[in-house]
Amino acid sequence: NAGVTQTPKFQVLKTGQSMTLQCAQDMNHNSMYWYRQDPGMGLRLIYYSASEGTTDKGEVPNGYNVSRLNKREFSLRLESAAPSQTSVYFCASNRNWDSSYEQYFGPGTRLTVT
């Protein structure tokens, strides 16, 4: 049981390049999330998928697209990377409990855009 896995762990891109961050969970969770973490800003929600087949914008969606490929996998795509997207990206998942928001996090992807 690996929990939440993310690939790659590190990535350096040039401005304008594109890439996809991969996330998978093996806990049979319904909901999945993408966050970015910047110094002094905490975690900010980019996109989320409340259940398989649905995706919605979070707090900072501009410049990103997502795909909920199946119940296990939720990918984040940067179509044309910008230096402002230099950040650490975390994927998370949780069960769809009625009264719980507990989220399990992946180890993160450290992205640098030059």
Next chain:
Amino acid sequence: SQELEQSPQSLIVQEGKNLTINCTSSKTLYGLYWYKQKYGEGLIFLMMLQKGGEEKSHEKITAKLDEKKQQSSLHITASQPSHAGIYLCGAGLTGSARQLTFGSGTQLTVLP
């Protein structure tokens, strides 16, 4: 996020000292979560509080949620270098979609 204020932003304590980190919102907190993060790593779940007045402890860490469910504190007793890291509070501020809003984090340094 300004919806969830965490204080202090950073804290440097001598090993063996007690410390408290606070997490405050003007909105009702639908579940309050404390996470710890070490540099370059993901978030490690510490504790979850749901009911007003609830208090939980694990080893030397105690978390409380006030009766109004708008403020939580994390208290570490007799701190150790292993407690060093970034502490983040996260809470549900909306009633749907299972979204967590996070505080900006508290960087804790414990000097040996």
